[in-house]
Amino acid sequence: MRIALYQMEVVPGNPHRAMEKIEAWIKTLSQIDIVVLPEMWNTSYTLTRLHELTDDEGEREIRFLQKMAKQHALHIVGGSIAVKSNGQHYNRSIIIDQQGEIIYQYDKIHLVPMLNEPDYLAAGHQFSTFELMNEKMGIIICYDLRFPELSRHLALDGAEIIYVVAEWPMERMAHFMALLKARAVENQCYIVACNTVGECEGTQFGGGSMIIDPGGEVLAQADAHEETVIVQVDIKQSEAIRQAIPVFKSRRTDLY
Numbered sequence: 001m002r003i004a005l006y007q008m009e010v011v012p013g014n015p016h017r018a019m020e021k022i023e024a025w026i027k028t029l030s031q032i033d034i035v036v037l038p039e040m041w042n043t044s045y046t047l048t049r050l051h052e053l054t055d056d057e058g059e060r061e062i063r064f065l066q067k068m069a070k071q072h073a074l075h076i077v078g079g080s081i082a083v084k085s086n087g088q089h090y091n092r093s094i095i096i097d098q099q100g101e102i103i104y105q106y107d108k109i110h111l112v113p114m115l116n117e118p119d120y121l122a123a124g125h126q127f128s129t130f131e132l133m134n135e136k137m138g139i140i141i142c143y144d145l146r147f148p149e150l151s152r153h154l155a156l157d158g159a160e161i162i163y164v165v166a167e168w169p170m171e172r173m174a175h176f177m178a179l180l181k182a183r184a185v186e187n188q189c190y191i192v193a194c195n196t197v198g199e200c201e202g203t204q205f206g207g208g209s210m211i212i213d214p215g216g217e218v219l220a221q222a223d224a225h226e227e228t229v230i231v232q233v234d235i236k237q238s239e240a241i242r243q244a245i246p247v248f249k250s251r252r253t254d255l256y
């Protein structure tokens with residue numbers, strides 16, 4: 001399974017330009033199974049303008065991702081986009097398979113106070129794993145990373161890969177790195193983290209996108225520029241590490 005992450009420079013408040021950039025990027029790829037985009041790639045944190053920038057249920061961006069998936073025979077972990085839904089806005093992840101079918105959608109459940117999300121967005125109320133290429137996977141969005149229970153639930157439900165799509169600020173990159181590694185080691189699964197770079201309304205995003213294997217080894221890591229990260233993932237590795245260090249079996253579910 002070959003995965004490519006787009007550590008994209010944000011295009012604040014310009015969904016059309018963002019789609020052009022992603023299309024141009026996808027055209028540069030070859031022999032990739034799954035592409036991963038970052039958080040809120042359509043608008044970035046232009047939260048005061050979401051009413052004019054977003055489409056109902058993200059239809060415009062979904063149509064675009066479906067077209068890309070079919071044209072290039074790619075599975076797309078579509079990061080997240082800002083969408084309008086029932087008079088509110090959500091930070092929504094969309095997963096599309098290479099036939100262009102939407103196989104999973106997730107609205108961010110932990111809205112980040114430091115970027116004022118609770119003032120402009122509604123929080124999601126549910127999550128689950130999904131299947132791509134016959135493997136179970138999960139996705140969380142940025143601030144969700146700080147809540148280990150969420151990744152644990154996904155891992156207990158069988159996720160072998162957890163995608164972390166982010167617009168994580170430069171000033172807290174040390175937290176990002178430490179939490180990503182912790183989530184990989186404690187859940188013994190792949191962590192595939194796609195962050196942004198660039199700046200929106202005074203916040204600088206820190207890059208550092210990475211793929212960590214179920215043993216906690218960083219397989220590839222980007223710096224703080226726009227960049228592509230490509231890694232070949234061997235999904236069987238999590239089984240091997242779970243047998244060698246059986247933390248799932250050692251859990252004291254009678255006590256906690």
Ligand SMILES: O=C(O)CCC(=O)C(=O)O
Binds near residue numbers: 167169
């Ligand atoms: O938790 C953090 O420090 C950053 C979170 C964030 O930027 C986000 O959720 O978009």
